[in-house]
Amino acid sequence: MAQDAVGLPSDYQFWMWKLSVWGQASTSETQQDTCRHLPQFQEFLRQMYEALKEMDSSTVIERFPTIGQLLAKACLNPFILAYDESQKILIWCLCCLINKEPQNSGESKLNSWIREMLSHILSSFRFDMKEVGLFTHCLGYAPADYYPGLLKNMVLSLVSELRENHLNGFNTQRRMVPERVRSLSRVCAPLITLPDFKPLVEALLTYHGREPQEMLWPEFFDAVNDAFLLKKISLPKSAIVCLWLRHLPSLEKAVLHLFEKLISSERNSLRRIECFMKDSLLPEAACHPAIFRMVDEMFRYALLETDGAPEVLAAIQVFTWCFVEALEKEDTQLKFTLKTYFPYASPSLVMVLLQHPKGIPQGLWHQPLTHISEMLREIVEDQAHWSCRGPFESWFVLVHFGGWADVAAEHLLMSAAEPPEAWLWLLAFSYSPRDRSQWRAEAMAEGKAVLSRLRKLLRSPTLSARDVHAAAGEQSGDPRPPACPWLIRRLTLNFLLWAPGGHTIAREVITLMAQTDEITHEIIGFLDQTLYRWDRLCMEAPTSRKLARELLTELRVHV
Amino acid sequence: MESLLQHLDRFSEVLAVSRTTHVSSWDPATVRRALQWAGYLRHIHRRFGRHVRIRTALERRLHNHWKQVGGSGPASVPGLTSFRALERCDLLLSQRLLENPALGDAAFHSLLQQLFPGPGVLEAEEETLQGSLALLARRRSAVHVLRLNGYGETSVLQEDSVIKTQAELLLERLQQVGRAEAEGPSRFLSSLWERLPQNNFLQVIAAALLLPSSSPQPPKEPLEPDSPKTPGEGSQELVYWLLRKSDIMATFCRSLPAGLVTSVAGRHPDLFQVYLGLLTNWGRHLHYDLQKGIWVEAESQDVPWEELYGRFQSLCQAPSPLKDEVLTALASCKAQDGDFEVPGLSIWTDLLLALRSGA
Incomplete structure (x- = not known):
């Protein structure tokens, strides 16, 4: 001070x-x-x-x-x-x-x-309202009784003037000329947080004149957007969508505001991210493709700038869950084709990814899973397909629906029959889009070996942490570090959650595994993401769920 | 109950004094106590909003009090007019004290300390006096800003925000007075007629008669279950009053623009009948000037032909029942006059001709 x-x-x-x-x-x-x-x-x-x-x-x-x-x-x-x-x-x-x-x-x-x-x-009373003063006074009222009603009526009168204009632009009697609408938006800018002005703000945002250029003041949009982000004003979704469509800087600011909130909030669980997302109204507004594309572009930049930070990946996934949910609520039939939302991805791929696993009986998940994996692999490995944008685009789409890769990891372990190699490919690809086929081949070979060892252990009557750790390949005698340790950890963690005796050794295995803080964070992220996905898909897995929750709580205490 | 009513009486007195020079004897403690009292009554409003018996008793008491202090007299002081007014009695008291130059410096200082404690402590509370006063100031300035830029004004009288707001307040007050007075708000209306500028009052009456009966008015009243839901009751009282006061009704029909009276007539059949009666009566006062070939007034206060024609024309442009009745009435007047078809003999013949050619 x-x-x-x-x-x-x-x-x-x-x-x-x-x-x-x-x-x-x-x-x-x-x-x-x-x-x-x-x-x-x-x-x-x-x-x-x-x-x-x-x-x-x-x-x-x-x-x-x-x-x-x-x-x-x-x-x-x-x-x-x-x-x-x-x-x-x-x-x-x-x-x-x-x-x-x-x-x-x-x-x-x-x-x-x-x-x-x-x-x-x-x-x-104001000097220009003397006659009103006398009237209210004679009725027995004070200015406090009068001003709220007057303001309400003035606002309603302006709203109906705008509506009439909108419906009947040639009605000369009460026509508001564009300049007057423009100046109204300027005059209103400092007043918008008064609750009485809400209907007028809404009417201005949804009002489109006949002129091709924007007639409202940019400062008006700024003021409304700021007030909305700071929760000083509440507006219906339709009005906010109009705001963001008409004034891109406002949309950008709204997305950045969301990012800031996600970054500044400590210990983000996906549930929390979901709350922030829904609160921002962005997933709902994104039902309009122009808004979706803008938000998605900003996610893309965030992903590239952070070199694929897991936090950004999680945010994209949650955003997509909420977006798809809003899209389903919005209309039973899609108003816009999927191509308008994901212009760079293969439409048929988006179609399969968009299939809600919830709608498919759990036993039949292997079908879409195989379909997705094979389709992706074909697109990525076929040079002609990605001539323009490279495998990154396919990977970026998969990231939105990252739940499928997690389902693949679960099914690799749990399916009764020998799992198809395509699932393993999907899992490896979900880790990185970079085209190093040799790297991916190595990672898959390692994964395959670990997988077969773990699957064998599933059938063994007794489990020990040492066996699991050994199966995960840490003591395989190979001096080289594994090509994709993340993949191996992912398989091992799933094993712990699903194997009948997993809960007895889980803590010990995790202690052996979590040798750095980074890995601990990764494990926490995995557990949180898994629980969130199970909730979303209404998965019945009481034992696994209990274990995952306990592990998550314990690990969070330590970091 | 009795103690509650006594409290109310005491506070009404405090409120009455708050505008007088007597406050010069108030010390900080008096100010504090007065505000506490107001706070208590606000609490009563919240507590007994749904309690019909208590509400009615309080309302009666307030009304009697208001009448005693001369609520309908020329020098009246607005006080607590209804149970609803209790909601803002602290606001009312604060405003009066703030405006009263007789309040001593020390007392004023303490008033400010209580009204405006500054940022922080009280802000989290649901609704502070500080917040209400600031909101009121904001709204007043917002109105000013809009008017400064010429918004909210319209040439269509019944859509003018200022007139409309006055009309809403009038109806609300009529309902309150109507509930508290056995003979209805008629005397109250007459006293207003004597005290207010006539033209403004007539415009407000017209606007009140045109308010949509479904408009949610008075605003914000979830607390009071027995408060009237529509202004219909109040506007009916207005109609009764106008029907009983033929001279005021005549002024109403004569001084307001034709279109406005037509709209009112379209909404209130009783008033339409009187209006039609007045129009035919005015017509009988005109006679034909053979030399000039026009209808002229016998006396200066008579309604000139042009105005009469304009009013009939406006009625004939209204939706069907109005137009038909007007034409039937004119036709029957014409028949009484001898059913001439030549111009210059009966004013009704000429009016009908003019209306037909004008339409």
Whole structure:
């Protein structure tokens, strides 16, 4: 605060000058400039109040001899009084100046001036509404009874004017010319957080004139978007979709806001991510392909920038779950083709990935699984297919529906018959899209060996942690590190969750496995993701579920 | 119950005093106590909103009190008018004290400390006086900002926000007074007629008669189950009053624009009949000036031909039952006059001709 007070004098001069220029905000130019500066001015007022409340009235006058002028100018500006919390802070500032026991005529004068200002802000009718004052007074009402109703009616009248315009643009009687709509959006920008303005904000957002260019003020969009992100205003989905479609910077800001929330929240479980996602309204809004594409592009950049960070992968997956859910709710029939959402991926691939595993009996999952794996493999390995965008696009689509790779890992272990190699390929591919076929061949060979050892152990009557650890290949005698340790860990963890005696040795195996913090985090991520997927798919697996939950809780305590 | 009513009486007195110079004797403790009292009554409002018996008793008491202090007299002071007003009685008291220059410096200082404790502590609470006062200030300024830019004003009178708001308040108040007074709000209306600028009052009455009966009015009243759901009751009272006050009804029909009276007539058949009666009566006062070949007024207060024609024309442009009845009435007047077809003999013949050619 001391620092704030140091910066105050120069700010003070600036705002004094601004306020003089603005006057009572009667011309369009001064109004524009006022509206643009309202948030900063509120911040200045706040700092001013923090400084004032520490001083007594006479010190204030000594340090800021023109404070009265400054506050008076602010009190006379209706935009300042109507904006957010400015009127409240202004009142607080005035309260700081008042003398409890004025000692001389100067102090008395100051007191009565402050009282005049407060009365100007808080009571008495505006000069232009005298006749209304008399009327309400005779009825037995006070201004407090009158203003809310008047504002409601003014807003409703503007809303119906806009609607009429919208429906019947040639009706000359109540036509609002584009310039008037534009200036309405400008005037409204500082007022939108007043609950009374909600219908008008909605009407403006959904209003499209006949002019090709945007008629609303960019500042209006900014203000609505900021207020929405800060939860100072609640609007129906349709209005928000209009906002984001009409003003891309707002959409970008909304996605970045979501990212920031995800990053700043500690220990993200997928449930939490889901809450943030739904709260952002982005998955629902993404039912509109233009919005989906924009959000998806931002996810793509995040993925590339972080080199495929698991947190980003998880966020994309949860986003897709929520998006698909919203899409199903939106309409029984898809309004837009899948191609519009995923223009770079093979439509038939998207079709199969989109199949909700929940809709398929668990016993039949191997069919789509094999289908997906083979199709992907064909696309990735066929040069002609990925001539334009490379295997990355296929991988990026798979990432959205990452649940399928996890299902593959489970089925590799649990299927009664010998599992097809394609599933293993899918699992390896889901780890990395990079085309190093030799690497992938190695990883698959390793995976295959581990898998066959683990499958054998499934049938053994007694299990020991050492056996499992050995099966996972750590003691195979090969001095080279495995090509894809992640794949092996994934198979081992699934083994622990599903093998009949898995729960007795799980902790020991995990201790052997989790040699670094990074691996511990990976295991936590796996357990969280698995539990989330089981919930989503309504999987009945009480023993495995219990074990996974316990392990997750225990591991989280340690990090 | 009795103590509750006494509390109410005491507070009404405090409220009445709060606007006078007597507050000069108030010290900080008095201010604090007065605000506490207001807070208590607000609590009563919340607590007994659904309790019909208590509500009615309180409402009666408030109304009697309001009448005693001269609620209908020329120098009246708005006070607590209804049970609903208790919801904001602390707001009312604060505003009066803030505006009263007679309040001493120390008392005023303490008032500010209580109303505006500053940021922090109280902000989390559901609804603080500080918050309500700031919201009111915001709304007032928002209205000002909109008006400054010419929004919310319209040439269509019944759609004008200011008039419409006044109309809503009028109906709400009529319902309250109607419930509390055995003979209904008639006397109250007459007193308003004497005290308010007539033209403004007539416009408000017209707007009130045109408010949609389904409009959710008065706003925000989930607490009061027996409060009337529609303004229908209030507008019916207005119709009765106008029907009983023939001179006011005549002024109403004469001074408001033709289109507006037509709309009102379209909504209220009783008023339409009176209007039609007035129009034919006005017509009988005109006589034909042979030299000029036009219908002229006998006396200065008579309605000129152009205006009469304009009012009939407006009625004839209204939807069907209105138009048909007007034409039937004109035809029967014409028949009474001898059913001439030549112009200049009967005003009804001429009116019908003009209407036919004008339409």
